[in-house]
Amino acid sequence: xxxxxxxxxxxxxxxxxxxxxxxxxxxxxxxxxxxxxxxxxxxxxxxxxxxxxxxxxxxxxxxxxxxxxxxxxxxxxxxxxxxxxxxxxxxxxxxxxxxxxxxxxxxxxxxxxxxxxxxxxxxxxxxxxxxxxxxxxxxxxxxxxxxxxxxxxxxxxxxxxxxxxxxxxxxxxxxxxxxxxxxxxxxxxxxxxxxxxxxxxxxxxxxxxxxxxxxxxxxxxxxxxxxxxxxxxxxxxxxxxxxxxxxxxxxxxxxxxxx
Amino acid sequence: xxxxxxxxxxxxxxxxxxxxxxxxxxxxxxxxxxxxxxxxxxxxxxxxxxxxxxxxxxxxxxxxxxxxxxxxxxxxxxxxxxxxxxxxxxxxxxxxxxxxxxxxxxxxxxxxxxxxxxxxxxxxxxxxxxxxxxxxxxxxxxxxxxxxxxxxxxxxxxxxxxxxxxxxxxxxxxxxxxxxxxxxxxxxxxxxxxxxxxxxxxxxxxxxxxxxxxxxxxxxxxxxxxxxxxxxxxxxxxxxxxxxxxxxxxxxxxxxxxxxxxxxxxxxxxxxxxxxxxxxxxxxxxxxxxxxxxxxxxxxxxxxxxxxxxxxxxxxxxxxxxxxxxxxxxxxxxxxxxxxxxxxxxxxxxxxxxxxxxxxxxxxxxxxxxxxxxxxxxxxxxxxxxxxxxxxxxxxxxxxxxxxxxxxxxxxxxxxxxxxxxxxxxxxxxxxxxxxxxxxxxxxxxxxxxxxxxxxxxxxxxxxxxxxxxxx
Numbered sequence: 001x002x003x004x005x006x007x008x009x010x011x012x013x014x015x016x017x018x019x020x021x022x023x024x025x026x027x028x029x030x031x032x033x034x035x036x037x038x039x040x041x042x043x044x045x046x047x048x049x050x051x052x053x054x055x056x057x058x059x060x061x062x063x064x065x066x067x068x069x070x071x072x073x074x075x076x077x078x079x080x081x082x083x084x085x086x087x088x089x090x091x092x093x094x095x096x097x098x099x100x101x102x103x104x105x106x107x108x109x110x111x112x113x114x115x116x117x118x119x120x121x122x123x124x125x126x127x128x129x130x131x132x133x134x135x136x137x138x139x140x141x142x143x144x145x146x147x148x149x150x151x152x153x154x155x156x157x158x159x160x161x162x163x164x165x166x167x168x169x170x171x172x173x174x175x176x177x178x179x180x181x182x183x184x185x186x187x188x189x190x191x192x193x194x195x196x197x198x199x200x201x202x203x204x205x206x207x208x209x210x211x212x213x214x215x216x217x218x219x220x221x222x223x224x225x226x227x228x229x230x231x232x233x234x235x236x237x238x239x240x241x242x243x244x245x246x247x248x249x250x251x252x253x254x255x256x257x258x259x
Numbered sequence: 260x261x262x263x264x265x266x267x268x269x270x271x272x273x274x275x276x277x278x279x280x281x282x283x284x285x286x287x288x289x290x291x292x293x294x295x296x297x298x299x300x301x302x303x304x305x306x307x308x309x310x311x312x313x314x315x316x317x318x319x320x321x322x323x324x325x326x327x328x329x330x331x332x333x334x335x336x337x338x339x340x341x342x343x344x345x346x347x348x349x350x351x352x353x354x355x356x357x358x359x360x361x362x363x364x365x366x367x368x369x370x371x372x373x374x375x376x377x378x379x380x381x382x383x384x385x386x387x388x389x390x391x392x393x394x395x396x397x398x399x400x401x402x403x404x405x406x407x408x409x410x411x412x413x414x415x416x417x418x419x420x421x422x423x424x425x426x427x428x429x430x431x432x433x434x435x436x437x438x439x440x441x442x443x444x445x446x447x448x449x450x451x452x453x454x455x456x457x458x459x460x461x462x463x464x465x466x467x468x469x470x471x472x473x474x475x476x477x478x479x480x481x482x483x484x485x486x487x488x489x490x491x492x493x494x495x496x497x498x499x500x501x502x503x504x505x506x507x508x509x510x511x512x513x514x515x516x517x518x519x520x521x522x523x524x525x526x527x528x529x530x531x532x533x534x535x536x537x538x539x540x541x542x543x544x545x546x547x548x549x550x551x552x553x554x555x556x557x558x559x560x561x562x563x564x565x566x567x568x569x570x571x572x573x574x575x576x577x578x579x580x581x582x583x584x585x586x587x588x589x590x591x592x593x594x595x596x597x598x599x600x601x602x603x604x605x606x607x608x609x610x611x612x613x614x615x616x617x618x619x620x621x622x623x624x625x626x627x628x629x630x631x632x633x634x635x636x637x638x639x640x641x642x643x644x645x646x647x648x649x650x651x652x653x654x655x656x657x658x659x660x661x662x663x664x665x666x667x668x669x670x671x672x673x674x675x676x677x678x679x680x681x682x683x684x685x686x687x688x689x690x691x692x693x694x695x696x697x698x699x700x701x702x703x704x705x706x707x708x709x710x711x712x713x714x715x716x717x718x719x720x721x722x723x724x725x726x727x728x729x730x731x
Contacts, residue, residue: 053601079603087601093594095658095706096587103584104591105602114612117583118576120306124583125299131584171603 004031005066005174007052007083007207012061012071014044014051021047022231025061029175029207034197036222036239037211040251043228045211046088049177052209053085054078065174082174086164086181088211094153098144098163101152102135105170135170141203142166142196158189162196169200175207176200182214190214194221219243227251310575314568321563334563336675338631341566342624343667345573347651348660349620354649355658356581357613358593359520360528364621364648366535367508369640371622372629373548374399375504376557379630382473385558387489389496390480391473396503398472402465403510409439497560501569501626508622509615511538516614520607535645543637553636554629561631569627573620578660580616589613590658654695656702661709666702 008028014021022044029035037045050056052063054075063071070078079085093101116124139145142162147155152163161181168176178197182190194217201208212218218225219239227235227242229251235242242248250256324334346364353361378395382388417432484492519530543551580586589609591599600606629635651670655662673691677684 055597055601074605075597075600076603076605079601085601087598091595091598091601093591093598095594096590100587100590104587104599104604106584112584114580114585114616117585118579120303120579122299122303125302128584129299167602 005082005207006030006064007175007209008064009048009052010062010064012048012051012058012063014047014056015059020231022051022228025051025228025231025233027209027226029209031174031205031207032201033224034201034208034210034222036218036225037209037228038213038215038218038225038242039228039234042230043251044231045228046179047231048228049085049179049209049211052078053083053177079171079173082172083177084168084171084173084175085177086161086168086179088179088183090160090164092152092160092164092167094151096152097148098139098150098152098155099132099135099148101163102138102166102170103131105167106131106134138166138170142169142200157184161185161193165196165200169204173204173206175209176204177209179211180213181210182212182217190217193217197221310571313571314564317564317567317571320567324563336671337563338561338566340668340671341563341570342628343648343651343671344570344664345620345624345627346648347655347663347667348573348577349617349624350648350652351655351658351660351663352577352581352613352620353617354652355656355660355663356586356593357589357610358657359610359614360524361531361614361617362528362642362645362649363515363531363535364617365640365642365644366531366538367512367618367621368625368628368644369535369538369542369637370508370511371504371625372635372640373542373554373625374507374622375500375626376554376629376635377548378503379500379560380554380557383496383500383558386493386496386560388481388484389487389492389499390483391477392496393499393503394473394476394480396499396506397476398469399507401472402469405468406439406465410436493560497565497630500560500630501623504626504629505619505622508625509619511622512615512618513611516611516618517607520610520614532642532645535640535642539637539640542640549636551637553634553638555634557629557633557635559631559633561627566627566631569623573623574660574664577616577620580613581660585609585612650692654692654702656704656706658706659702659704659708662702662704662707665704665709669703 006028007030009025012025013023025044025048027035027037027048037048039045047056051058051071054070054073054077058071061071062069065078065081065083068081070081070083073081093104096104112124112127115121136145136148139148142165144159144163144166147159152160155163165176165178165181181197182193185193197208197210198221200206210218210222222239225235225237225239225242226233227245227248234247234251235245237245323329324337346368350361350364353359353364374396378392379386382391382395413432413435487495515531515534519527519534522530542548548554581589588599588604589612591602591604592606592609596606599609625640628639647670651666652663654670655664655666674684674688677687680687
């Protein structure tokens with residue numbers, strides 16, 4: 001077993017002008033853990049994701065991967081360091097095939113020199129072959145192999161979600177950040193998704209951080225939850241505890257009426 | 260980490276999915292011979308063997324095209340098609356494959372044309388002196404590197420100073436840039452900077468540095484050239500000119516692309532348009548390059564086999580870059596820049612690669628053009644020329660290399676075919692373009708290609724899944 005990894009946000013804040021989208025956000029995920037990030041709309045969940053994956057630099061605080069700071073790195077380097085993500089509104093490479101979408105994730109093969117690429121040197125063929133086979137295996141694992149030659153934009157919705165996860169897995173991540181993976185799914189699809197998330201966590205030995213609105217899903221699969229509201233962390237703990245936390249109930253349902 | 264992590268780990272049984280657990284993991288299969296492919300070395304030989312054969316086939320064709328029965332008019336059209344294919348295919352790499360809308364292709368073409376015509380006229384002495392020609396590019400590179408290093412140093416110093424004080428370094432920077440620009444303009448006999456600016460002792464230093472490199476190396480270079488037989492000297496010199504002109508255009512593309520490619524869509528188009536105009540106006544005001552009158556008396560070298568040899572090399576290079584792992588990364592940036600960076604692609608690098616490579620081939624096309632026309636003027640490289648190439652790329656289908664070739668051929672021949680109807684010619688031509696875009700907005704071929712993309716790859720067969728285990 002490889003040594004477990006940790007991804008941690010250490011009192012991260014992100015301000016946009018006068019708006020404090022996330023403040024004093026702390027969180028830690030280790031290999032094999034499934035951690036949920038929940039909160040009402042506009043609570044700053046996606047901003048927290050964007051800070052962790054380098055889309056935004058934090059206004060203050062650090063993001064640490066195995067104790068090493070990654071918050072000053074560009075998104076591509078953070079991905080290479082081992083933090084992959086999916087997006088709330090699916091962001092696939094629409095006009096590329098399913099196979100190409102996944103193969104892009106093996107960015108190492110894109111590093112082959114331009115001369116070797118143009119001359120089609122033996123190494124080009126070796127790397128090309130290797131990347132495609134590995135991508136096919138990954139597609140097979142996620143049950144997408146028979147659609148390898150379809151354009152991504154022609155996939156049904158559920159498959160698009162799965163392909164986005166496959167693409168993230170292709171980068172050999174240590175941590176996977178899923179931004180509302182169940183959005184727009186029916187209950188049955190959601191239960192399949194739950195199995196899938198647990199399956200890939202074990203199969204690829206990942207730590208998973210999950211944003212989700214579906215309480216049933218979150219309460220079932222997450223080991224720990226962090227609840228955000230207006231950028232503030234209002235509760236941290238195991239799902240059962242969170243469920244009866246009065247602050248959380250208030251954030252979601254409003255203040256209780258005192259007649 | 261080259262292997263799948265799963266290959267090193269005993270995968271625990273998934274607790275969630277019973278169906279997934281039911282399927283046992285098989286031993287990892289050997290990757291390199293799965294899929295029924297040939298050895299990579301054999302594939303390398305096979306995929307490259309066709310190119311020299313294709314180029315050799317041009318020689319008998321040349322007799323036909325340059326023969327009397329074919330006619331000078333037809334031969335001229337064939338030549339124009341050649342330039343246009345190179346320009347359209349190289350712009351396809353920028354506009355279609357990388358999705359960065361550039362309007363600056365004529366600018367790169369101008370750089371290539373002038374920086375091939377000038378040394379050809381001044382140093383090559385009828386194409387017998389390749390070494391001195393090479394020395395010209397070396398001297399140019401030395402000057403550019405020194406100017407670049409000075410500018411970089413100034414910018415770094417300004418960046419460091421900014422931490423102390425905000426406004427002062429900005430002023431100092433502007434003064435320095437004006438100072439350098441004035442010196443450069445004086446040295447190059449440019450008249451874009453007013454004379455009152457030329458107050459410093461002058462970067463006559465740059466000019467004398469350039470002259471010094473040529474003088475010091477000139478004699479040695481000429482003696483190297485004299486060892487080459489006359490038969491070898493000519494083609495070698497021509498290749499030096501083509502590569503040198505391409506490299507100069509590529510360097511221009513790099514300098515322009517690095518800041519400009521931060522922009523998107525319309526903004527990038529305007530920036531590249533501005534760049535092309537700046538290049539044209541710089542040339543128009545530079546005395547050594549002939550100013551508005553242009554350069555005349557350029558020796559002619561471009562012949563049918565050379566031109567179409569360059570066409571083949573361009574198409575092969577662009578094709579291979581576009582349909583490789585790197586091309587996939589470039590296309591991913593076109594599709595979604597944020598998602599591309601989220602899967603570990605250095606988006607700036609991929610965009611600049613496409614831009615520089617496109618500029619390189621535009622420069623080569625410019626050189627081929629200049630070395631065929633006896634004289635070139637800045638008016639040959641106006642915005643109209645860029646737009647003409649953009650129209651070819653768009654009409655052929657953004658992203659389709661064979662589409663760009665097809666459109667280059669069609670759009671070169673079409674105005675000639677319409678010539679009998681004289682004054683209505685351009686009206687019909689424009690109407691056809693409008694109808695075409697209404698009927699097929701995706702272009703002639705869309706993103707498809709006329710021949711399969713896996714053409715020349717070792718494995719025409721789709722790779723199969725080698726692992727049995729999967730999520731239910």
